Amino acid sequence: MALDGPVTIYEVAGLREAFREALAEGVDLQVELDESTKWDLAGLQLLISCVQTAKADGRSLVLAKIPRSCVEVAERAGLSDWLESASQKD
Numbered sequence: 001m002a003l004d005g006p007v008t009i010y011e012v013a014g015l016r017e018a019f020r021e022a023l024a025e026g027v028d029l030q031v032e033l034d035e036s037t038k039w040d041l042a043g044l045q046l047l048i049s050c051v052q053t054a055k056a057d058g059r060s061l062v063l064a065k066i067p068r069s070c071v072e073v074a075e076r077a078g079l080s081d082w083l084e085s086a087s088q089k090d
Contacts, residue, residue, distance in 0.1 A: 007033075015043075028054075038069060039070045
């Protein structure tokens with residue numbers, strides 16, 4: 001799965017549905033974020049929720065190719081450690 005464009009409060013509802021459908025397939029997911037652009041805290045909260053939902057269902061959701069704009073939002077929110085823990089390990 002890949003996200004592109006902005007991941008902000010304005011897009012979260014639609015993205016939530018896309019994640020819901022992907023998680024319903026019952027497989028582990030890798031989400032590539034390199035084509036995403038603008039981020040805000042709502043976008044980061046969506047990722048946190050999706051990672052927790054996958055984990056509760058016994059699956060993993062791993063983030064890959066995280067753009068600087070997402071990292072900066074995580075830093076401002078004090079969530080850098082969480083973002084690193086949810087990221088693909090090279």
